[in-house]
Amino acid sequence: MATFRLRVVTPERTVFDQAVNEIITRSVEGELGILPHHIPIITPLVAHVLTVYLEDQSVHHLAIAGGFLEVNEQGSLILADAAELSEEIDLPRAEAARDRAQTRIDQGGEDHDLHRAQRAMARALSRIAVAQDVKSGNRGNATLLVE
Amino acid sequence: MAGGGLQALRRRIRSVQNTQQITRAMKMVAGAKLRRAETRARNAHDYFNAIQAITAHAVEGTSMPHPLLVERPLKTTGMVVITSDRGLAGPYNAAVLRQAVQHIKTHPVPDTAVLVVGRKGRDYFRFRNQRLLDEFVNLGDEPTYRHARVIADAIIGHYLEHTVDVVYLTYMQYINAMNQVAKTIRLLPVERPEMDKAGPSRRYLFEPEAEDVFEELLPRYLEVIIYGALLDSKASEQGARMMAMDSASKNAEELIRKMILERNRLRQAMITREIAELVGGAEALS
Known part of the structure; x- marks a missing residue:
């Protein structure tokens, strides 16, 4: 190919x-x-x-x-x-980032801050998905739907 | 009297030795920082080149009148000048500032405003009553991407408000520890590469729309250029400081060597005179 x-x-x-x-x-x-x-x-x-x-x-x-x-x-x-x-992903760190972003999203606030928190959330989720994918031995498509 | 001269000389030697110890230490510190700064600058190079290529490709294939691409009548030039916060870096700051002033002189525009990075540059332009739009000092030894973003935002802000109609960047390009070149490049409006008569080499599809892509790409492009320039400047600064401190240490060595010779000669002369006096005294007695 x-x-x-x-x-x-x-x-x-x-x-x-x-x-x-x-x-x-x-x-x-x-x-x-x-x-x-x-x-x-x-x-x-x-x-x-x-x-x-x-x-x-x-x-x-x-x-x-x-x-x-x-x-x-x-x-x-x-x-x-x-x-x-x-293999390079720091899973605990990504999870901490996800929780931080979640707290900020829950708190609400200005549109600008919310937007940033959502983007931080998307980054954290993509890292977690990639890291866990290896652990579970899953070799399939792990594309995330984050928005 | 001769003893007095010898005393003073000894004191002087000790003083120069102390200075040499300091310049040696500063050289070592600069050397260690240089290695870090150099690695950072090297690692960022791929990204720097890649975004330049993408931007050139994107800009070449379109006639989009994006505000950051449109040439305007020139009333005010904006100069971004990257200097260091600290001195004792040999000709580093002087070379950058000379290059910036040279550029202002050779590109006559009614007005010039400066955005300056680093305390040395700020003091220089303040002293000369140059209009300063912004100053960024205390970036530390390891400038971050966030610094670059703040600077890029300021530049774009001034440009879109028509405070400046064209923006140039002067910084020290890092080649190696001994070799750095002060360089001026145009930041805004973003330059379009020379087009062949055949038109752009390939037509890119933009998704979603060319406008959206430029809206994302151009500010990022500016941030990356500035980030790269900050890293290069920092490596250059440490390199220049290392070289300056190296030659200062060597000069001190040379000075000490000469003074030690002089000291030994004086001491020898004194001993000789004392012996002569003894001999003279003994002869007078006999």
């Missing part, structure tokens, strides 16, 4: 750089699957679980904390605010 190059870059480091068969990501518009020879596209991403299908049939999940996707004939580039592979 044809492959294309996927790079996931954050301000801290390059998290992922390999040839892949397919990726499933999530833009502000909704879920988006990219196969080789996809038309050039640029779109903002929300916090989500990125699913990557490698050449050897293995599946990887990455927690992406929002950013941008660019696809062109050279491959796909994800510019993420933060991104972690499942």
